[in-house]
Each structure stands twice: as C-alpha cells, then as structure tokens.
Amino acid sequence: MTSVRARARFAAFVLLLPAVLAAQGVRPAAVAGTFYPADPASLAAFIDGALQATAPAVPLGPVAGLIVPHAGYVYSGRTAAAAYSAVRGLPYETVVIIAPSHHVAFEGLSVWPEGGFETPLGLARVDKALAKAVAQAARAGFRADVFAEEHAVEVQVPFVQRVLPEASIVPIVMGRPTRDTVRNLAAALVKACRDKKVLIVASTDLSHYLPKARAEATDAETAELIRTMRTDVLLRKAEAGENVMCGGGGVAALLLYAEKAGRPKVEILARADSSSFGGPVVGYLAAAVLAGAGPAAESFMLSEEAKADLLRLARAAVTEYLSKRTFVDDRTGRAELAAPRGAFVTLTKRGELRGCIGFIEPVAPLGRAVIQAAIYAASEDPRFPAVGAAELKDLRFEISVLTPLREIRDPRDVKVGTHGLVVERDGQRGLLLPQVPVENNWDRVTFLEQGSLKAGLPRDAWRRGAKLFVFEAIVFHE
Numbered sequence: 001m002t003s004v005r006a007r008a009r010f011a012a013f014v015l016l017l018p019a020v021l022a023a024q025g026v027r028p029a030a031v032a033g034t035f036y037p038a039d040p041a042s043l044a045a046f047i048d049g050a051l052q053a054t055a056p057a058v059p060l061g062p063v064a065g066l067i068v069p070h071a072g073y074v075y076s077g078r079t080a081a082a083a084y085s086a087v088r089g090l091p092y093e094t095v096v097i098i099a100p101s102h103h104v105a106f107e108g109l110s111v112w113p114e115g116g117f118e119t120p121l122g123l124a125r126v127d128k129a130l131a132k133a134v135a136q137a138a139r140a141g142f143r144a145d146v147f148a149e150e151h152a153v154e155v156q157v158p159f160v161q162r163v164l165p166e167a168s169i170v171p172i173v174m175g176r177p178t179r180d181t182v183r184n185l186a187a188a189l190v191k192a193c194r195d196k197k198v199l200i201v202a203s204t205d206l207s208h209y210l211p212k213a214r215a216e217a218t219d220a221e222t223a224e225l226i227r228t229m230r231t232d233v234l235l236r237k238a239e240a241g242e243n244v245m246c247g248g249g250g251v252a253a254l255l256l257y258a259e260k261a262g263r264p265k266v267e268i269l270a271r272a273d274s275s276s277f278g279g280p281v282v283g284y285l286a287a288a289v290l291a292g293a294g295p296a297a298e299s300f301m302l303s304e305e306a307k308a309d310l311l312r313l314a315r316a317a318v319t320e321y322l323s324k325r326t327f328v329d330d331r332t333g334r335a336e337l338a339a340p341r342g343a344f345v346t347l348t349k350r351g352e353l354r355g356c357i358g359f360i361e362p363v364a365p366l367g368r369a370v371i372q373a374a375i376y377a378a379s380e381d382p383r384f385p386a387v388g389a390a391e392l393k394d395l396r397f398e399i400s401v402l403t404p405l406r407e408i409r410d411p412r413d414v415k416v417g418t419h420g421l422v423v424e425r426d427g428q429r430g431l432l433l434p435q436v437p438v439e440n441n442w443d444r445v446t447f448l449e450q451g452s453l454k455a456g457l458p459r460d461a462w463r464r465g466a467k468l469f470v471f472e473a474i475v476f477h478e
Helices: 004-024 040-053 073-084 128-138 144-148 156-163 179-193 212-227 231-240 248-260 304-324 366-379 389-394 435-439 444-454
Strands: 063-068 094-100 109-111 116-119 122-125 168-174 198-203 208-210 265-273 281-290 342-349 352-359 395-402 406-408 420-425 428-432 467-471 473-477
Touching: 040 073, 040 156, 063 073, 063 248, 073 156, 073 265, 073 281, 094 128, 094 156, 094 179, 094 248, 109 128, 109 179, 116 156, 116 168, 122 156, 122 168, 128 168, 128 179, 144 168, 156 198, 168 179, 168 248, 179 198, 179 231, 179 248, 198 248, 208 212, 212 231, 212 265, 212 281, 231 248, 248 281, 304 366, 304 389, 304 395, 304 473, 342 366, 352 366, 352 395, 366 395, 389 395, 420 444, 428 444, 435 444
Parallel strands: 063 198, 094 168, 094 198
Antiparallel strands: 063 281, 109 168, 116 122, 208 281, 265 281, 342 352, 342 395, 395 473, 406 467, 420 428, 420 467
16 A cells, blocks of 8 residues: 555646646656556567567558557557557657647647656657647647646557667647647648658547446447548547547548648457456557558658758759760669669749759669759759859758559549649640649649640640649658
C-alpha cells in the first residue's frame, strides 16, 4: 500500500509540476512505474518483446498515422505493439501525438512547445519548429497543467523511442472534442506537415466499463466506423461524449488529415480488451491510416537534407554549364538521390517564369535527373532565350519530384492541389505540375482544359477520347 507520506509527496509533485514544466520545457515521467516499467532495461525489454510477439504489419501503402491504445502496458501493450510494428524503422522525422484530456476540462488544444518528454529511456526531444507551426495554424495555446498527470501522451513516448529512435515528437492534448476543434487541428496538420516526414498518432482506448458482451458489440461497431472512415459519425459521437472512444476527437482529426492526402484507407491491425484481467472492461484497438492507398498509389518522402542537396545541385549545374559548358556530378552519396525519379526544375526571375523542363518518367537517378533538368530549363526551353550568366543571381530554383504516372478513367478523380496532370491523344502530350492550378486559381474543369491545350489539343479533348494521367509531387524551392 502507498504510505501517507508517499501520497503527500506525489500530491506536492503534481501541484508543483506545471510551474516546473513551463520553466524548463522538460516534462518528467509521471506514470513510470504504474502504467509501464520504471526501470529502463525492463521497459525496453517489455516493448521489444511485445513487438517481437506481434506479427509484423506490412500495410499496403504509406502510413500517415496510427491509432494506438493508452492503457497500462500490461493491458494494452501488445495491442499498441501491433500498431508500432507497422512503422518500425521507417524514416519519420517527427511523431505528432494527439491525446484526450483525462484530468483537466478545457476548450481547444494545448501543444507542448519545446524541450522534451522524459521517460526511463531518456529524453524525447520536441520538434519546436513543427510544434510552433501546428499551434499557430490551429490557433492553439499551451497549458502545462493539462499535461501534468496526462498518461495518454506519455505512454506513447517509450514506444516511439524504441521503434523510431531518431524521431522527435509534438505532444498535443485536446480538450472538449468539438467539431471546430477537430477540424481546425486537421487543417493545421495538413498545413504544417506538408512535405515533411511526419507520423500522426491518435491515442485512444475504446469503450469503458461496459459489460463484456455490450463492450464487444460497441467496440466492433466503432472499429467498423474507423475502418470505413465514417468520420462524420465518429466526430458526432465524440462531440456528444458517447462511450465509444475517449480519444475520438484525435481519431477524427487524423482521419480528416489523411483525407487531404488523397484516397486514404484504414487497416485494423489488432483489437482486444481488458476482460481477461477481471474487473471493468476497457477496449483497445490498433490501426494504421494509409494515405493515398491503393494498388496504383505510391508515396515517397525526401529529407530536408536531400531537398537542400538537390537545390544546391541544380544551381551548381546551371552555374557550371553557363561558365564552362561542363556538367557537374552528384557527389552527395545520398541514397535518396540514387533512386530513379521523374523530376522537373522550374526557374523564375522576379516572380516570372524563366524556364521549366524535366522528365516525366524515372529515366535516371534523382540527383542526375535534377542536374540535367536544371541545365535544360536554363538553356533549352523553347519559350525563352537561354539564361545568361548575369541572370543567375536573380533566379530562383524550384524542384518537383514526381511519383510515376497513374492513368485514370474518371476525370472527377483529378484533385486540384494534389495531382499533376498529363493529357495525351494522337501522340501529343501535355503536362501540368500540381502547383500550376493552385497558383492560377483554376478549378478542376479549367485544369483539364488547360492540360488539353498544353498538349496542343482542343480545349475539350479531355472529354473526347484523350487519356488522362495523374501524379503527385514533392515541391520545394530556394
């Protein structure tokens, strides 16, 4: 039994914790020794054992996020491992953890701004820049008190530390899960996480303290709503406070976020409950939310370092070619630039297009493709005279790295802001990059018309037998 003196020390710790957190930016472990082992070796062994005991998940698509339970590890650790095994060792740079507030009632969101979360495995560093971007986009503040006793974020951190040891975190606690709060968070994540290697973790358990048979039926229904992405229904239930998920707001935000990435899909990886331990029943679910899932979809990511290297290569290639008529090589040694990819280089001068050429198909390693496209954009674009050396200082380089083309049958599948477009008929082909319709404020029909014209075809060729292909792109610039 816990002594009176020990309880008094813990109460004092809880009272002082918010001030300490705000001052230092580091949140000490609050539930180590209760929700999970306090000994580092025991904690690592438990997580590794749970991962090993779980059949490795191999989702059929890129994982945008996970749905993971947050009970004590003895109850839900195996279920949590089923989720984390799906992303083990993948090149995510940051994990955003969205948790409900179990102890403090408040409105909106609280985003931990900097520092880190301490666990027996060490300090999980907070991605300060991304935390700030999400908070600003969601109009969220920071309240240290909502994190003080909150286990729903903390129990995820050791798993992140074991399966993604290089990743930083962005901890978020959601207050009352109103429709506005959920939608604001989803939109903020889309804005802040675009073109970044980010994994979203929605921390939630399922129904609480129902009789076994009723719990099983309720959790099965909830799992099906998640699997079929009935986000509106889930959001309505969360807003109404129905006993289906304590973290329903975070789950709905994750699903809305994934929808922005195009054709998402949910794979249920595991489901369990606490009935075998006796006492009240709590349900647990592990799921992977796939972005752009489907047999023809492909996703890839580029690190910020790889993007910077590509921009340096593009500028160096044009500089070398204009001054010496020689070609630079990709000597970065970066594996990300060795894989064949389609790529375009766009040159602008004081905001005006100065050249744009590239390769639709992945005909060369990415580094070499960007070098060649940059030189062609500067010297071979038939719409413009060749770039002169004196112009270099005024040029801005933009690079688009492409996924392979995917033919579509229904023009309504073209998504402005997500897809690039190729229109092809009678041996003529026109390409528009994904950023073009956004920059010109085109709707889908205008995008299709302009793609037809770019191919040298009638404006309505997209309606009259032209083949349509879409692709996606990672776009970045100096």
